[in-house]
Amino acid sequence: MPAPLRAHWLQHVPFEGLGQIEPWLQARGYAISATRLFAGEPLPEPGAVDLLIIMGGPMSINDEAEHPWLAAEKRFIRAVIERGRPVLGICLGAQHIANALGAKVYPNPHKEIGWLPIESVAPDEAATFRFPPSSTVFHWHGETFDLPPGAVRLARSAGCENQAFQLGDRVIGLQFHLETTPETARALVEHCGEELLPARYVQDEATILDAEAAPYPALHQQLNALLDYLHAQVGTDGSHG
Secondary structure, eight states, rough: OOOOOEEEEESTTTTTOOOHHHHHHHHEEEEEEEEEGTTTOOOOOOGGSEEEOOOOSSSSSTTTTTOOOHHHHHHHHHHHHHHTTEEEEETTHHHHHHHHOOOOOOEEEEEEEEEEEEEEESSSSSSSSOOSSSEEEEEEEEEEOOTTTTTTTEEEEOOOOOOOEOOOOOOEEESSSSOOHHHHHHHHHHHHGOOOBTTBBOOOOHHHOOOOTTTHHHHHHHHHHHHHHHHHTTTSSSOOO
């Protein structure tokens, strides 16, 4: 009987977990492990990971003086990518991927917080993942990134040009959150609510937490499609097991 595929995820703060990603991993039989970087836990060997997921966090990836583990995390992410393993970065995680591959991360002209639209940027490469032409997704970010060398932009918004990118056929970074659930949205409001200051692309607490109005089914449909896409790349380099 083959060993289960190994999904490892990186957590930067206690209140940002896998959200809707966790039931997807469980349904497909992954062995799930995590590194709680904020707690000083060690990173695994890069070769011991079949699928890497890098979650968000309120810090900047440029805050290495305050969070020394950020430097080791970047080296780990680069090593996993170099081994050809599928990698998904979400918000801070996408910024980590970009920076680990040599791109700059810096403040965006606008903060984006809440349920706001993105639009797909049709890539020339037929093999890349494709988002719907337009959709409403969950945002909570104030920084952005340049695309790393060789990456293809997949989505943009009125407030942020680089909303999603893909590198090769197995590395994807999202500035937005497809994994959001009512519980994870509430956790962000509880821990980061001081950021909800009136601005062009910042919604208020009531709008963010209105679960009946939020497009959770469509959001998670996109998440499942994206994870299915990356899952199809797992082990295709013959490295698992």
